[in-house]
Amino acid sequence: MMAGFQYFPHTDSDIQAMLKRIGVKSLDDLYADVPEEFIYKGEYDLPDAMTEQEVREFFEGLAAKNPRLKVFAGAGAYDHYTPAVIPYITQRSEFLTAYTPYQCEISQGTLRYIFEYQSMICTLTGMDVSNASMYDGPTAAAESMRMSVAQAKKKNTVLVSSTLHPQVRGVVRTYAEYSGVTVREIASCNGQTSICSLEELMQEGDVAGVIVPSVNRFGIIEDLAGFADIIHAGKALFTVYCDPSALAVVKTPAEWGADVAVGDGQPLGIPLCYGGPYVGFMACRKDYMRKLPGRIVGETRDREGRRAYVLTLQAREQHIRREKATSNICSNESLMALWVTVYLSLMGPEGMRRVNDLCYQRSHYLYSRLLGTGKFEAVFPDAVFLKEFVLKPLVPVRDLQQRLSDAGFFAALETEEGYVSFCVTEKRSIADIDALVNALES
Amino acid sequence: MKYYDKLIFELSREGRTGCSLPSKCDSCAGTDAIPAGLRRAQPAALPEVSEPDVVRHYTALSQMNFGVDSGFYPLGSCTMKYNPKINEEIAAMPAFAALHPLQNDLPGVQAVYEGLDRALAAITGMKHFTFKPCAGAHGELTGLMIIREYHMSRGDMKRTRIIVPDSAHGTNPASAAVCGLEIVEVKSNAGGLVSVDDLKPLLDDTVAGIMMTNPNTLGLFEKDIREIARLVHDAGGLLYYDGANMNPLIGTVRPGDMGFDVMHLNLHKSFSTPHGGGGPGSGPVGVCEKLVPHLGVNVSGFNGNFGVMLRAYAYILMLGRQNVKLCGKLATLGANYIKESLKDVYRLPLTQVCKHEFVFDGLTHDGSCEGRQGATTLDVAKRLLDYGYHAPTIYFPLLFHQAIMIEPTETESKETLDAFIGVMRRIADEAASDPGILQGAPHNTPVSRPDETTAARNPILKFQDA
Numbered sequence: 001m002m003a004g005f006q007y008f009p010h011t012d013s014d015i016q017a018m019l020k021r022i023g024v025k026s027l028d029d030l031y032a033d034v035p036e037e038f039i040y041k042g043e044y045d046l047p048d049a050m051t052e053q054e055v056r057e058f059f060e061g062l063a064a065k066n067p068r069l070k071v072f073a074g075a076g077a078y079d080h081y082t083p084a085v086i087p088y089i090t091q092r093s094e095f096l097t098a099y100t101p102y103q104c105e106i107s108q109g110t111l112r113y114i115f116e117y118q119s120m121i122c123t124l125t126g127m128d129v130s131n132a133s134m135y136d137g138p139t140a141a142a143e144s145m146r147m148s149v150a151q152a153k154k155k156n157t158v159l160v161s162s163t164l165h166p167q168v169r170g171v172v173r174t175y176a177e178y179s180g181v182t183v184r185e186i187a188s189c190n191g192q193t194s195i196c197s198l199e200e201l202m203q204e205g206d207v208a209g210v211i212v213p214s215v216n217r218f219g220i221i222e223d224l225a226g227f228a229d230i231i232h233a234g235k236a237l238f239t240v241y242c243d244p245s246a247l248a249v250v251k252t253p254a255e256w257g258a259d260v261a262v263g264d265g266q267p268l269g270i271p272l273c274y275g276g277p278y279v280g281f282m283a284c285r286k287d288y289m290r291k292l293p294g295r296i297v298g299e300t301r302d303r304e305g306r307r308a309y310v311l312t313l314q315a316r317e318q319h320i321r322r323e324k325a326t327s328n329i330c331s332n333e334s335l336m337a338l339w340v341t342v343y344l345s346l347m348g349p350e351g352m353r354r355v356n357d358l359c360y361q362r363s364h365y366l367y368s369r370l371l372g373t374g375k376f377e378a379v380f381p382d383a384v385f386l387k388e389f390v391l392k393p394l395v396p397v398r399d400l401q402q403r404l405s406d407a408g409f410f411a412a413l414e415t416e417e418g419y420v421s422f423c424v425t426e427k428r429s430i431a432d433i434d435a436l437v438n439a440l441e442s
Numbered sequence: 443m444k445y446y447d448k449l450i451f452e453l454s455r456e457g458r459t460g461c462s463l464p465s466k467c468d469s470c471a472g473t474d475a476i477p478a479g480l481r482r483a484q485p486a487a488l489p490e491v492s493e494p495d496v497v498r499h500y501t502a503l504s505q506m507n508f509g510v511d512s513g514f515y516p517l518g519s520c521t522m523k524y525n526p527k528i529n530e531e532i533a534a535m536p537a538f539a540a541l542h543p544l545q546n547d548l549p550g551v552q553a554v555y556e557g558l559d560r561a562l563a564a565i566t567g568m569k570h571f572t573f574k575p576c577a578g579a580h581g582e583l584t585g586l587m588i589i590r591e592y593h594m595s596r597g598d599m600k601r602t603r604i605i606v607p608d609s610a611h612g613t614n615p616a617s618a619a620v621c622g623l624e625i626v627e628v629k630s631n632a633g634g635l636v637s638v639d640d641l642k643p644l645l646d647d648t649v650a651g652i653m654m655t656n657p658n659t660l661g662l663f664e665k666d667i668r669e670i671a672r673l674v675h676d677a678g679g680l681l682y683y684d685g686a687n688m689n690p691l692i693g694t695v696r697p698g699d700m701g702f703d704v705m706h707l708n709l710h711k712s713f714s715t716p717h718g719g720g721g722p723g724s725g726p727v728g729v730c731e732k733l734v735p736h737l738g739v740n741v742s743g744f745n746g747n748f749g750v751m752l753r754a755y756a757y758i759l760m761l762g763r764q765n766v767k768l769c770g771k772l773a774t775l776g777a778n779y780i781k782e783s784l785k786d787v788y789r790l791p792l793t794q795v796c797k798h799e800f801v802f803d804g805l806t807h808d809g810s811c812e813g814r815q816g817a818t819t820l821d822v823a824k825r826l827l828d829y830g831y832h833a834p835t836i837y838f839p840l841l842f843h844q845a846i847m848i849e850p851t852e853t854e855s856k857e858t859l860d861a862f863i864g865v866m867r868r869i870a871d872e873a874a875s876d877p878g879i880l881q882g883a884p885h886n887t888p889v890s891r892p893d894e895t896t897a898a899r900n901p902i903l904k905f906q907d908a
Contacts, residue, residue: 027772055532066549098719103833109505109506112506275743
């Protein structure tokens with residue numbers, strides 16, 4: 001009966017012995033409670049079972065069909081270098097093949113790295129408390145929208161800056177739509193969130209929360225001075241959406257006076273991988289600790305007084321509170337939290353400074369080289385950027401993108417305004433940059 | 443497993459680094475050129491450690507952890523099946539891992555989305571899937587949004603109530619709440635199934651649908667599903683299938699054939715991708731033909747967890763049309779085998795044939811006698827850790843006070859199940875003679891039971907330098 005499949009250990013005699021203990025005659029008898037009409041009798045529309053080698057070759061074939069381009073694009077996903085140590089650690093099966101650390105006595109490894117992760121997110125953002133991770137940056141922003149409305153009781157509007165990445169605004173809008181929350185956009189001025197527009201919208205009332213980027217979709221480091229006062233005067237929650245890699249250098253959400261910090265951990269050495277898995281992060285001031293969604297790890301002692309770690313403050317969560325939970329999140333992105341924890345351990349303060357310096361130096365080099373081609377105009381000449389910037393193209397965007405892609409580059413993403421954006425990480429060399437510019441000039 | 447007491451921060455020495463990046467050129471402007479008003483005042487307090495420090499530290503942490511590769515993991519409703527290693531190699535292929543999420547014209551990627559969509563449709567009887575949801579609960583939320591979109595697109599605006607059985611996973615009511623739906627609970631009957639009689643009066647033109655788990659969290663097949671589907675559909679509602687318990691149906695029963703309109707799958711349960719200590723998962727949502735126009739709800743940043751999809755697709759290709767037929771059946775075989783082998787020493791409230799999992803309600807003899815407290819389900823769970831097993835899911839579902847929910851999966855051999863059964867019987871013997879052994883457990887793990895009350899009352903949630 002059995003053909004022998006490597007993941008199923010059962011021999012024919014095993015099956016017979018087990019059926020006998022159960023007191024039935026066949027495997028089909030185990031489905032006697034299923035109405036006959038629901039037993040699928042057709043042939044499954046699946047390929048013939050492949051061997052491991054065939055599967056490997058199948059995917060190698062698919063992989064070969066994708067063009068290999070050097071990435072000079074960001075837009076919320078950044079091509080930073082991944083040290084070799086990280087996959088080596090995250091592939092350790094004790095981490096990889098574990099479930100959520102419910103049985104804390106045999107999950108101290110997972111619990112300890114989550115505690116370290118929370119500590120690192122706190123020091124990067126300046127916040128007091130971090131959760132154990134969210135799905136991605138945009139969903140973390142959506143959770144901060146929900147948290148704002150939950151703490152504000154009767155107010156039902158959340159403001160999002162128009163300088164946030166479109167995917168962040170999009171996901172916040174989706175979540176808001178079904179919760180009956182109104183989302184309004186704060187206009188931009190010179191590529192930054194307009195403080196005048198913020199004030200006007202705040203004056204209209206009903207604002208429970210405000211979400212503003214630290215480094216925005218034009219790559220500009222925003223000056224958020226004065227924002228906290230305006231937002232807090234309106235008794236709203238102030239959330240800053242940030243790039244955690246940039247936070248090693250730029251002013252922290254806490255320094256801007258924010259209540260909540262959210263963002264995507266992907267720039268901390270997580271491969272682009274066509275969009276996931278990444279890891280959302282979410283941290284807040286102590287006052288809002290019990291309103292945070294998701295898991296949180298805390299430190300305590302075992303019966304012998306040894307330091308031990310546990311999932312804590314669980315009265316916020318779905319498995320305890322069901323419909324009254326702060327969120328429906330259950331599985332998060334734990335292994336990717338380990339990924340960024342190992343990354344930040346390797347990099348340390350010095351490594352994070354070097355990454356940002358290299359990004360700054362090389363992106364500014366590309367910026368001036370591109371302006372030198374005569375095919376672009378500056379859009380925000382006075383703005384401060386870190387690794388990503390936009391230019392106004394003087395040639396058709398489609399031609400530009402085609403030419404770059406033919407030369408082996410993924411770059412010049414078009415923004416809502418018709419600008420094109422470029423991003424340079426430390427992975428792109430000066431030679432790469434020169435080659436990109438040459439491709440445009442040739 | 444051995445106890446190791448360091449945090450990475452405690453290994454830090456000023457001047458060390460594990461980073462191999464060059465410094466920027468001396469004459470070029472770096473981040474110092476950013477105006478001071480935009481820069482942080484102090485560097486982040488990250489550890490300063492060398493690469494060997496990092497490797498030894500995380501290796502030591504991993505040695506305090508238990509995964510599926512460490513041993514049997516009968517965690518109910520979590521489907522802890524073996525995670526094939528080839529899948530990891532495929533997900534790490536640079537030609538996939540280096541792709542930017544906004545790149546287009548990627549025929550190799552498109553083939554993965556289309557191939558996986560078609561395979562999941564074949565296995566579930568659904569028409570098409572969206573892959574944007576990043577986990578099961580995220581899929582539930584997405585599916586409920588699709589249900590609401592459907593009703594609203596027909597101008598049917600007042601359907602804002604959703605029926606959820608009392609045995610449902612906690613994520614069901616939580617997802618419904620996030621979706622802005624009002625939860626109406628339907629009770630289970632004495633047989634542990636959704637009561638059709640209790641359901642009938644709940645159905646009216648304000649009901650958006652019903653969320654069902656089939657088999658349910660007791661591991662029992664909801665055999666009245668045809669009647670339930672008819673009643674809900676007649677009332678204008680839709681049926682949502684919680685795919686957390688899909689494993690026993692793989693290769694034998696298709697949710698689409700039972701009348702379900704929307705469902706999610708947990709690729710990290712049913713389709714063998716690793717749980718990663720709590721994620722990443724992937725929760726694709728499948729719908730029937732009439733809901734396909736609403737599949738586009740925008741619930742995550744880019745294209746879903748592509749890396750997880752690659753693993754699941756590789757697994758399905760290895761199952762193929764031949765092995766898929768045995769997947770659910772062997773999972774069901776294992777669960778019934780354990781149930782029948784232990785029902786004399788653990789209380790079995792519902793005795794009928796189960797699917798991939800089943801629930802005991804504590805020990806038959808917990809060892810309590812005058813003045814001596816008996817062993818609880820928690821004590822049994824902790825004692826299992828001493829014997830080298832992960833514990834089952836405990837105190838869920840909430841229908842029983844001492845619930846022990848056991849799910850073995852199809853990748854466990856008879857020898858593994860026999861050894862587990864032997865240990866469970868031995869623990870039952872220990873409880874009967876000296877429950878203290880269980881109450882003091884675990885004895886052989888890196889730490890003993892931590893003080894969770896203090897952890898919650900006086901939260902320490904990050905490293906603070908002494």
